[in-house]
Amino acid sequence: MPTIRFVREARDVNCRSGENLRVVALREGLELYGFKGSIGNCGGCGQCITCFVSIEGGSKDALSPLTAVEKVKLKNRPSNWRLACQCVVQSSVIVFTKPQSPPSNTKELIKDALVNVLPR
Ligand code: FES
16 A cells, blocks of 8 residues: 655655545545645646655655656756646655645655655
């Protein structure tokens, strides 16, 4: 059973392999969206590009491959950014929500996650 470490929230969430990352985050009550996305988002269709996450650890195939939508929408974003609504969780992974507005202790949070969550 994969574990998702939501770094910003300091939450470890177990999910079934094959679950959608956005669905898991919302089910757990996590704030996936920034201000713009909280006002209005596409509901997971890959059109609003407000569900950014950065992937900070996990195996290369911890998430499903980039979708065609992501290849277009994330063209000018860091290579470790994904759209949560487009990701299927396949194994344990470290996820940073709202990477566009990181807190000052981001590096420490990620370091802690890498030591304490992976490998599983
Ligand atoms: S929820 Fe709109 S792009 Fe992901």
